Amino acid sequence: MDAAPMAKAAAPRAASRAPAAAAMDRGEGPALAPPRTALARDVESRHARGELSDAQKRFPPCPEGGDLRRLAWLDAQGRVRKLERERAGGVLVEEWFDEAGRLAEARLRGPGGWVQRLEVAPSGEERLEEAAGTPPPSAEAPPLVRRDPAAVFFAPTGCDAARPH
Numbered sequence: 438m439d440a441a442p443m444a445k446a447a448a449p450r451a452a453s454r455a456p457a458a459a460a461m462d463r464g465e466g467p468a469l470a471p472p473r474t475a476l477a478r479d480v481e482s483r484h485a486r487g488e489l490s491d492a493q494k495r496f497p498p499c500p501e502g503g504d505l506r507r508l509a510w511l512d513a514q515g516r517v518r519k520l521e522r523e524r525a526g527g528v529l530v531e532e533w534f535d536e537a538g539r540l541a542e543a544r545l546r547g548p549g550g551w552v553q554r555l556e557v558a559p560s561g562e563e564r565l566e567e568a569a570g571t572p573p574p575s576a577e578a579p580p581l582v583r584r585d586p587a588a589v590f591f592a593p594t595g596c597d598a599a600r601p602h
Contacts, residue, residue, distance in 0.1 A: 477533035477542040499596035517586035
């Protein structure tokens with residue numbers, strides 16, 4: 438289990454990521470606005486101030502698809518406040534969570550500049566937005582994590598479960 442803190446600068450980290458995510462980091466993808474919800478903006482701000490720690494897991498490519506990389510931002514109590522999943526099909530999923538582990542906001546980015554956002558109000562009401570003028574992803578968007586992001590972060594990939602032990 439590789440959950441060591443990341444101590445790399447943004448540029449070296451971008452070079453180690455899958456091509457789609459690295460291209461977006463280099464500014465070759467769509468220009469992204471900051472998260473929309475106050476909760477997600479607060480998580481980003483806390484991470485920038487060094488108040489959240491990073492844990493990362495990498496997985497070998499799987500013929501069935503799935504995650505290649507998972508990055509979690511953890512608060513002092515060990516709760517996952519942001520989960521980032523880099524998928525084999527080139528989709529990058531960013532999800533922000535409240536203290537109870539409930540999804541508050543999600544952003545999906547895919548090949549060709551495709552961007553989709555979901556905001557979840559405290560009442561549970563959802564607002565989905567697909568950026569105008571961007572092509573849909575070539576593969577179906579992965580399901581979002583609605584609750585318990587730590588369980589998803591530490592779960593094996595589909596290929597791990599299918600491999601003989």
